[in-house]
Amino acid sequence: MNPLIQNLQDAKHTRTPIRPFTESLPSFSLEEAYKLQSTQLESDLAQGEQQVGYKMGLTSRAKQKDVGVEEPICGYLLKSMVRAQDGKLRIGALIHPRIEPEVSVILKEDVEGDIPLKDLLPKIEAILPAIEILDSRFENYHFKLPDVVADNASASGFILGKKDLKPFVIDLRLMGIFIRLNAEVVESGCPAAVLGNPLQSVLELLRLLQKRQGGLKKGMVVLTGGITASIPLHLNDAIEIVWPTETFELRVTP
Numbered sequence: 491m492n493p494l495i496q497n498l499q500d501a502k503h504t505r506t507p508i509r510p511f512t513e514s515l516p517s518f519s520l521e522e523a524y525k526l527q528s529t530q531l532e533s534d535l536a537q538g539e540q541q542v543g544y545k546m547g548l549t550s551r552a553k554q555k556d557v558g559v560e561e562p563i564c565g566y567l568l569k570s571m572v573r574a575q576d577g578k579l580r581i582g583a584l585i586h587p588r589i590e591p592e593v594s595v596i597l598k599e600d601v602e603g604d605i606p607l608k609d610l611l612p613k614i615e616a617i618l619p620a621i622e623i624l625d626s627r628f629e630n631y632h633f634k635l636p637d638v639v640a641d642n643a644s645a646s647g648f649i650l651g652k653k654d655l656k657p658f659v660i661d662l663r664l665m666g667i668f669i670r671l672n673a674e675v676v677e678s679g680c681p682a683a684v685l686g687n688p689l690q691s692v693l694e695l696l697r698l699l700q701k702r703q704g705g706l707k708k709g710m711v712v713l714t715g716g717i718t719a720s721i722p723l724h725l726n727d728a729i730e731i732v733w734p735t736e737t738f739e740l741r742v743t744p
């Protein structure tokens with residue numbers, strides 16, 4: 491196995507974060523990083539995993555400032571990353587998890603290429619509020635662009651909401667949200683923070699995938715990127731993420 495992939499897997503399984511690759515390999519490039527990401531996806535699939543979609547990352551200023559990286563990236567989502575909305579956020583197997591509110595888009599048809607928004611709209615099955623659970627395999631979330639791409643954009647898990655926002659698509663950009671952590675409001679924002687409109691993030695993903703002769707398949711989920719800065723999780727934290735249409739209430743457990 492590629493030694494960098496081995497390092498990432500060891501970090502995950504031993505819950506011990508590692509130093510960014512670019513520290514010892516300054517020439518490690520974004521292109522190599524995406525190749526490494528594809529190799530990991532292939533090996534996950536070979537081990538019986540199923541790909542359920544893609545995630546976009548670093549699509550808002552808040553998130554770019556979070557980690558000091560200024561360009562959108564993508565990663566893949568596996569079936570094993572799906573978490574039920576059962577009121578619990580289990581972090582026992584994770585290194586240093588964080589969560590962030592996102593808009594997710596579910597597709598009802600295959601779609602690919604550099605297309606305008608009006609061509610994407612009829613291919614959307616649903617738009618659901620979502621929570622992404624991040625768990626960088628790098629110490630303190632310190633990394634450069636190629637590191638985080640090789641680490642599948644810090645992907646660890648996600649929870650999908652229940653109420654379709656598609657009927658509100660005109661106002662999607664303005665659907666304000668806030669986050670309460672242990673009864674205190676710690677973040678607020680609206681989906682416009684993501685590239686002006688989170689649906690633009692899907693178009694950006696399609697352009698990124700086109701470079702690798704790929705596209706999106708019917709039924710796939712796209713996480714469009716964190717709307718606010720992410721929130722580090724600690725045992726017993728009580729978290730509420732409030733959307734106009736639904737509230738996620740979560741307790742952090744082992």
Ligand code: OOG
Pocket residue numbers: 545546547548549550553556557590622624626631638643644714715716720
């Ligand atoms: C990188 C992943 C970024 C987002 O939504 O911007 C991301 C990180 O913050 O560790 O998922």
Ligand code: MG
Pocket residue numbers: 545546547590592622713715716
């Ligand atoms: Mg995210």
